[in-house]
Amino acid sequence: SSRRPPSSPAHLPAASAMASPADARVDLKIEIGGDVMPASGAAQCLPARFLLRRLCPNVQRGNWARYLPVGAADRLMALAAPTPTWRISEFSSLATPSSSGSCSQPRSAFRRSCTASSVGMASTGLPSQADISEDEAESASSVSGKHRTAVGDVLGCVWEIAQHAMGTRRVQDALEGARCEAERVDIAWELRGHVSRAMRCPHANHILQKCINTMRPENLQFIVDEIAEHETLVTQAAKHRYACRVVQHLLRRCSPAQVGGITKVLLKDVDALACHTFGSYVVQHMLEFGSEDLKRDLSRMVQCNVQILCPHACGSRVVRAALEHAAAEDRARVACAVAHQPEVLRQLAASKNGEAAIGPLLDVLQGSERECAIASLQNEASRV
Numbered sequence: 001s002s003r004r005p006p007s008s009p010a011h012l013p014a015a016s017a018m019a020s021p022a023d024a025r026v027d028l029k030i031e032i033g034g035d036v037m038p039a040s041g042a043a044q045c046l047p048a049r050f051l052l053r054r055l056c057p058n059v060q061r062g063n064w065a066r067y068l069p070v071g072a073a074d075r076l077m078a079l080a081a082p083t084p085t086w087r088i089s090e091f092s093s094l095a096t097p098s099s100s101g102s103c104s105q106p107r108s109a110f111r112r113s114c115t116a117s118s119v120g121m122a123s124t125g126l127p128s129q130a131d132i133s134e135d136e137a138e139s140a141s142s143v144s145g146k147h148r149t150a151v152g153d154v155l156g157c158v159w160e161i162a163q164h165a166m167g168t169r170r171v172q173d174a175l176e177g178a179r180c181e182a183e184r185v186d187i188a189w190e191l192r193g194h195v196s197r198a199m200r201c202p203h204a205n206h207i208l209q210k211c212i213n214t215m216r217p218e219n220l221q222f223i224v225d226e227i228a229e230h231e232t233l234v235t236q237a238a239k240h241r242y243a244c245r246v247v248q249h250l251l252r253r254c255s256p257a258q259v260g261g262i263t264k265v266l267l268k269d270v271d272a273l274a275c276h277t278f279g280s281y282v283v284q285h286m287l288e289f290g291s292e293d294l295k296r297d298l299s300r301m302v303q304c305n306v307q308i309l310c311p312h313a314c315g316s317r318v319v320r321a322a323l324e325h326a327a328a329e330d331r332a333r334v335a336c337a338v339a340h341q342p343e344v345l346r347q348l349a350a351s352k353n354g355e356a357a358i359g360p361l362l363d364v365l366q367g368s369e370r371e372c373a374i375a376s377l378q379n380e381a382s383r384v
């Protein structure tokens with residue numbers, strides 16, 4: 001084995017390029033595992049791919065690059081031009097060349113660009129352009145107009161790529177750029193059986209939200225059914241950081257009858273949800289977009305629990321929603337329940353989000369009740 005020259009840096013890449021500097025053709029070879037292979041056959045091996053990324057024009061080369069043979073960098077970049085079709089298994093794994101090559105050009109181009117960028121960011125912290133042509137890079141960076149992701153580019157791998165940051169953006173672009181409802185349905189249909197996981201995924205939940213906001217409510221029934229399939233899943237979703245957003249969009253977009261199974265379960269645990277960091281937003285949407293019967297039941301819950309809700313940072317938001325969206329008689333009952341207890345009224349005004357509820361409260365109160373509430377608030381302000 002050849003000894004490393006004393007001047008060679010310790011961080012020289014493991015895949016070393018060996019050629020005579022005097023050779024004008026630079027007959028490049030790569031040593032892998034003790035075997036010397038021609039660069040044409042080894043250019044797609046793992047060490048060589050990492051070396052290609054380090055030699056990318058958009059990446060600043062380190063001092064080690066000057067130890068490469070003359071012309072080695074240019075020869076490596078030339079070898080990277082005829083890029084093979086890549087396939088992805090879990091999108092987060094390293095890309096491998098596909099032997100079949102039967103994929104259509106648009107989909108293979110999309111998968112190749114996603115995988116190359118994913119591997120590049122994971123290894124160097126910067127997106128890799130070694131395996132992406134200029135046209136593909138322009139398509140990947142654009143999210144509007146004629147460069148918007150085509151539906152055909154994501155069909156067949158929606159769930160596979162939806163769980164990752166790059167993939168979820170591509171699927172959302174395809175939903176926005178779809179020419180008709182049928183194309184959006186084709187994309188959303190690939191999420192069947194994965195809704196419970198998707199709504200809790202930090203990336204895939206955005207696709208569900210995009211589906212809900214761009215598709216017709218009748219085509220969202222499979223999302224509603226999978227969430228309402230288990231009662232525990234409904235409550236967990238309302239309390240989840242990401243899944244609560246999906247539930248909120250469903251409550252806003254779908255009819256009360258369509259989401260009746262979800263709201264029925266949520267109503268059983270509404271006391272705990274009203275004071276939960278994320279569940280309180282779901283209760284507010286129920287008060288704003290629910291049926292009249294649901295609003296009445298929620299208003300009665302608020303009326304009976306003002307002593308718990310008013311001092312609470314999340315519960316006070318629910319009180320405000322009841323004062324703004326419930327029926328007139330229900331709003332009056334809630335306002336009177338708060339105003340008749342001066343201590344509760346002061347706690348509402350002093351809570352983190354309760355100050356915003358004071359205005360709607362005073363708008364509902366009338367006559368002597370309103371004057372008493374204002375006097376109580378002024379006394380509290382003077383004490384402070």
